[in-house]
């Protein structure tokens with residue numbers, strides 16, 4: 168059966184407010200029928216449930232854009248190797264998914280079932296092909312030693328990690344991290360540097376209230392500890408065809424991938440103007456400013472502009488980033504990258520479009536679900 172994106176989309180849209188219940192039912196059914204699979208998941212499943220629906224949403228809405236779908240599923244397939252997922256697990260997941268959709272659909276017809284079956288087969292074969300190809304030259308995960316743990320404030324640390332084997336990545340991507348304290352719990356963090364000859368990767372981590380992995384990385388990790396890293400993911404990378412000037416908009420630890428992009432431009436030897444707006448609440452939150460000033464002094468085309476939202480006495484630029492964008496000359500000829508809190512990304516993108524920046528030139532990693540955003544928890 169050929170792909171029928173319309174049928175799948177219409178059926179998926181019906182789930183609406185039942186999404187949480189459907190996700191709980193899906194995992195309940197999957198584990199009841201395949202008890203051995205339970206051990207591959209973390210003890211607490213709440214974030215996992217959100218991730219399932221986030222992934223499904225992304226897949227369903229990309230069904231009629233083959234390029235986007237293939238790119239996303241290849242990353243998903245490669246990333247799933249770190250969970251120990253094998254080819255034989257895919258039919259079990261497919262059966263639980265179809266059973267769940269059948270149960271939560273108002274209208275389930277043989278055509279709808281055939282459309283979902285075809286979509287799942289397409290998705291799983293793309294994931295498996297990418298996983299198989301990846302297995303030929305990379306491990307499912309990397310062990311990394313904490314080379315340096317720089318505690319910059321009570322809730323923020325910059326970690327420099329040395330993977331035991333080379334971990335390929337492109338500036339602007341993120342990876343997932345697992346700590347010994349929280350087995351099977353992986354959280355995404357953006358890589359804060361461009362690839363280096365010594366293979367080190369640097370992460371900016373803020374400990375979130377109740378954040379298992381972020382708290383562990385900031386407060387209970389020290390030089391010499393080992394962490395597990397998943398493969399590099401994400402598409403917020405430089406456009407290799409572009410020589411346009413760059414506007415980089417960072418909020419809090421969202422600075423990490425933008426610093427990597429700035430480093431990448433600098434290392435390329437090209438002279439592109441880069442304006443880096445560093446959004447923070449107060450001066451004390453500008454945790455990386457000395458490093459950024461160093462970078463600025465080494466590359467005359469980089470301008471670092473702190474923007475503080477909760478520091479009334481500050482004599483630099485004040486306000487929330489989306490509100491200050493119109494104070495500059497226009498950004499219409501720039502490539503723009505935005506990274507930070509979800510709401511900041513959303514409103515910055517809206518404001519940039521209002522100011523005439525074509526949507527295709529605005530890049531961010533906001534995938535629709537905050538839980539899957541790098542730097543979260």
Ligand SMILES: NC(=O)C1=CN([C@@H]2O[C@H](COP(=O)(O)OP(=O)(O)OC[C@H]3O[C@@H](n4cnc5c(N)ncnc54)[C@H](O)[C@@H]3O)[C@@H](O)[C@H]2O)C=CC1
Nearest residue numbers: 418419420421446447476506507508510511532541542543
């Ligand atoms: N690739 C990415 O997109 C990455 C995203 N992040 C995300 O960045 C966030 C960083 O959090 P923190 O360091 O605690 O930053 P924060 O919460 O202290 O905020 C930093 C900046 O964002 C602004 N901001 C916050 N809420 C806003 C809103 N509703 N509207 C407009 N501006 C707003 C603040 O005014 C400040 O300028 C996390 O949510 C994390 O998930 C982190 C790393 C990479």
